[in-house]
Amino acid sequence: MADTSSSPPVLSVLVVGCGLSGLASALALAQAGQRVTVFERCAKLQEIGAGIQLSPNATCLLQHWGVLEEVLKYADRPEAGTFRSCRGDVISHSPPVTHPKLVCEAPYIVIHRADLLKALLSGIERRGIDVEIKLGSSVSEVDFNKPSLRLSTGEVCEADLILGADGQRSYCRSGMLGCEDPPFSPGDVVYRVSVPMKEVNENHPAWDLKKRSSVNLWMGQGGHVVSYLIQHDILNLVLIYAERETCEAKYGPQRADMEEFRSKISGWDPILHRLLEVEGSVCTKWTLFQIQELSQWRHESGRFVLIGDAAHAILPCLAQGAAQAFEDAGVLGAIFSQPVRPDQIPDALRVFEEVRRPRASDVRHRTLDQKAMFALADGPEQEERDVQLRSGADYRLFEWLWDYNAVQDGQEAWKRFLTDQTHHNGV
Known part of the structure; x- marks a missing residue:
């Protein structure tokens, strides 16, 4: 005591x-x-x-x-953040960590x-x-x-x-x-694909995501996708998607078919679909819970x-x-x-x-x-x-x-x- x-x-x-x-x-x-x-x-x-x-x-x-x-x-340490439409159009580049109004000098990291x-x-x-x-x-x-x-x-x-x-x-x-x-689950599901960027060369449409560390966010009906590099050469590609009618609530990551991810972003930025094709990529999914x-x-x-x-x-x-x-x-x-x-x-x-x-x-x-x-x-x-x-x-x-x-x-x-x-x- x-x-x-x-x-x-x-x-x-x-x-x-x-x-x-x-x-x-x-x-x-x-x-x-x-x-x-x-x-x-x-x-x-x-x-x-x-x-x-x-x-x-x-x-x-x-x-x-x-x-x-x-x-x-x-x-x-991402240089910036980029907001995009689901089709890939850049809406804004947002480097808030370097915004002059911020007093805090600590970095933004992933x-x-x-x-x-x-x-x-x-x-x-x-x-x-x-x-x-x-x-x-x-x-x-x-x-x-x-x-x-x-x-x-x-x-x-x-x-x-x-x-x-x-x-x-x-x-x-x-x-x-x-x-x-x-x-409790509100019905939102997360799909995550870990993309080995060592397989992406300068001819790949996602090359820019490899050569420049940044946080990218695609916004579309029903959900959004975010991407950023971790461990320097793994692209963490995450989809958060509302699936209220068909969602079976499961706690923790489960292996998922890449086609599930692909079907949720049908018609979205072609770069996202090309990333899902990178050899060695692994897809998991889990249910989001709240308290x-x-x-x-x-x-x-x-x-x-x-x-x-x-x-x-x-x-x-x-x-x-x-x-x-x-x-x-x-x-x-x-x-x-x-x-x-x-x-x-x-x-x-x-x-x-x-x-x-x-x-x-x-x-x-x-x-x-x-x-x-x-x-x-x-x-x-x-x-x-x-x-x-x-x-x-x-x-x-x-x-x-x-x-x-x-x-x-x-x-x-x-x-x-x-x-x-x-x-x-x-x-």
Whole structure:
């Protein structure tokens, strides 16, 4: 439990789940001087999926934690983003990371999810940050009041604070709510093709996608396609498509026939169809899931809180899933880097949620708006969207979304709480 022999006290923190959310929060809290143990049910760390985009609101946190250099060893840095019609016509070139209004100087990067996890672990080890990770440790019970965890082995672990970072299908979330709360499918399906670009030469129509690292987005009725390079020579080609009437909800990637992908983009840019023909390309598909928006992330005991996808899983249409998990970690680390007594933990979690839940909710709703905008059929709404993109209206969204400092927000919120408490007590 809490070490009261030193000032500020060292708090013991248990984290359930060692995905990107759990690992980032463990890193941030350990750097803040807390004693952190992470429990992961899998015997080996692995991330489902392939490519991931990290915008400056995420990479500035990696920079703050001192692990960005390690991450950049594995990452690609797109020069720009290009919006296209489904037929391939360029609507706008959008390099928002170099927009002069952005104060944040952290880069926009794309990276394989497994490489990001590997880089975070390597950065933690290289910097000598003390995080204990227990693999193959399945949690069978959470006592939210004590708080403590019971493992499948029968071992009970007590702490000052527990974080539930166990993803969309969170055991912790169901336990805290007192009922099953499974993710639900709105009927959107993802098709992903990993294209080995070493097979693409200068005579191939997709050569430009190989020679110039960029994020490309094709928008058409019912869905959109996004592409970018990962691991320097693999093109991550992803289609998000509304398939409400025929979708069979399956969790996690399943092998898919390339013809399925091809049929969804019939009549779209010929370059996309040529990419599907590249030798060695592999197609997978999976169903997108959402969770109900929660009115509260923390347990009434004030000693447990949900973070990451367990608290606010969102669709990938704004490329903010990992970034929002990192923002959780940034705010937690900022609050608990300042003196927090054990009896103040409930206040700290309340301040954390007051900072994070409104922004995460805004991101969720803007993501849904973006998904709808990307999937417009040809017509007046689509024409107006294209006019807005050409005018640079998307910069306003990027400015709000990316030019954000979670650490500063967390620090200022906790200082305001302490100041208000002092005034309230008449000190």
